[in-house]
Amino acid sequence: MRNVPPALMMVFLATLVFTLATAVDSEFRSSTATSNVEGAFTKLLGDGRRLFSGQSVEMADVYLHSGFYPSIFDSREPAAAKAIASNDDDHTNHKHDEQGKCVHEEDHAAHKHDAEGKCVSEESAGGHVDEHEKAMSFMDQTLDPLQGFIRNFRITQHSHLENGEEREVLPWLKLAIALDPQGVETYAVTSYWLRKTLKRVEDARDILREGIRNNPKSFELLFAMGQVYEQEDKDHEKARNIWLAAEKFWEEQPIEAKETSVGQYGKITVNLARLESEAGNLPLAIQYFELTKLTSLQPEAVQKQIDEIKARMLRTTNSTPVFEPAR
């Protein structure tokens, strides 16, 4: 061994290491069923990756606010601070979590900005926007001299990304997905931004497909996919079938899980009802509205719509249901 030149020894060792690496790698790959990225993150971070995923979504939200964002030390109003939204077009379900973040039920299509970069909602100029601005008024507290000085080095005006710059949130959302492939909300949020703001329907569809592949029974993602088919492709048949599947998967959940996702169920049924109503299947539409009414926060409004359909039925007595609800 002493007579072996060091360079030759190095080459030998490098060859050995490379050979072993390829052998171990192929063995490892055949014994794991997870994807590479997921596997790497799981190995590296364990279940802690979900925390990082949440942080990544928050980073996306920070970007969306152009860096103007409250810290955990800022007292926040229990109203919308978070602007990352999902694919829900139903404004009636606009909710906020206990920390004041706007959860993923807000329609950002109606969330626009005026010339000064302030939020203006088409829905209600004084409603949602006021809440959101109030939530983001964490810098209005009384200043001590030091805090006043520090403000010179901080972003002090609330504005959102616009004119296609919303794309900047995507890397964080994609990272969040990689960190937690079971986080269905992130797929929905990402597809929403791709489709609604960046007009990249196929990318949005791909993201949802990836989400459904990783979470085959996710009624949330199926609902979002149905929206893509209905709104972008005008393919009502496909949308209906997907929503029916979504409804089926919601029904298959245990009771406790159902209780926490009634809002989502309401969204599925109200959209099915609307679809049936537009198709002229009025009795079926009524059935779906009845189901919606059970879970809605505003049952009177739903009842009003049922009454309107009944009035229509009286006018056109020969309407025949085409589909039976999948229940």
Added chain:
Amino acid sequence: MNTVFAIAGVVIKELYRRKDFYVLFVLSALITIAAGSVNFFKDLVMVRYVKDICLLLIWFSTLIIAVITAARQIPAEKENRTIFPLLAKPVSRGQLIAGKFLGCWLATGLAVLVFYVFFILVTATKGGDWQLVTYSKSIGLLWLMLGMVIAMTLLGSVVLSAVSSNTTICLVVIIGVLFIGEHLNKIALRQSEPVKSITYTLYYVIPHFEIFDVRNLVVNNKPMPSLKACGLATLYAGAYVTAFLYCTWLIFRRQRLNT
């Protein structure tokens, strides 16, 4: 001043002849390039996250360089006994501290410049703008903060003889201040006496390193602080550097150095 500059020159030579800087630079460059090369959705230009990651790495790396370089200066002089031939020359202990500080500060300044050149090149290739005024202010503010860090670490190095304990304590304090420094007043509001007063006092006494963190402004393309604000920040940093170096001198001038 000749003496101070001569000592500073040795510190700078030490930095670029050691491997720490290169390791951190290569590591930061690799991570940034890896992050920047990921194509999330083809033909979409996304630059902010690359800026964010790169700036975070710059902050982290230069902070580590500053603390490690400053923490070992005086203990290494004692341990390697190089302090004896040096102080046997007409060099006062104050000049030694000033030289060490200046050397560390200039050396980390050089490191910051190298890192920023890389940052500017990376953001330019990703379609970012050449915001030279923004970058200059950002570099300047980071450099000022590193000055405070170095002065504080030098103080630690004359109090704690072990380099590792000083480095750990300094990093914990600095990271702690960066995270909660500017929120201590809000935390104080939620406390009852005497914790409230103690927290408030801390809030006013600690060096607020986080003031100099303008990464959020750079990443989000927001206007940088005015020259007046930057000037005030310079005075603020200068005051803390002076205070730390003065305390270092007060302790170090009384220390016995036994050959």
Added chain:
Amino acid sequence: METILKTDKLRVEYSTGEFQKTPKVALQGLTLEVRAGEVFGFLGPNGAGKTTTMNVLLGFVPPTSGSASLFGIDVRQPIARQRIGYLPELTYYYKFLTAEELLRFYAKIFGLKGSEADKRIEQLISLVELGHAAKRPIKGYSKGMQQRVGLAQALINNPDLLILDEPTSGLDPIGRMKVREIIQRLKNEGKTVFFSSHEMGEVETVCDRVAIIYQGELKEEGRVADLVAKHRAANLEQAFLNIIGYKPAVAP
């Protein structure tokens, strides 16, 4: 003759670090005078206080009482060290620098610049015979080479007083000879040399006067020949042993 180095009733105490314990006395009432042009040997067994005395003279340790001065200036003033050169017993220099860079660094401290510094560095590198290694980092030097770099740095300012702490310690016979030659040359140039050593033969060869210190106290001071005669000894080593009261366990 001008007094170059002076200590007056110098006392140094060290705290033992233990609560309420009496401090250790390293030096008590040391009074010394070294005059211009002298080679002065400072002798004593290990722990006698030689290094402590040098530490006080170089400003590393403050005296508990008494005073010390170089060229009439209190040793606590950095300017007192403007005209001295110091070679510590164990020499370690910035290992990432080359010998030339190290000398240039020390030259800058003394305000030597440009061609003046270049000339001085060249002279010293030639004096200590390190021309072949001057551009190599010190970390690759042998102990003897490091000692020679040490000597070169001690001479960078062409000092009037040279303080050498065990200058030949750990050197091979050739290295010792070279150091002795350099000391002799400095003496011939009229420089003052103050050095501590355990090598009695060496001291006898080069010193004009010696001081013998034991347990922090000055025991004897004078010319080598006078001390040998006073103690009726055959050489300085025997005189030294007599002075410190050493009794051999086995008779020679």
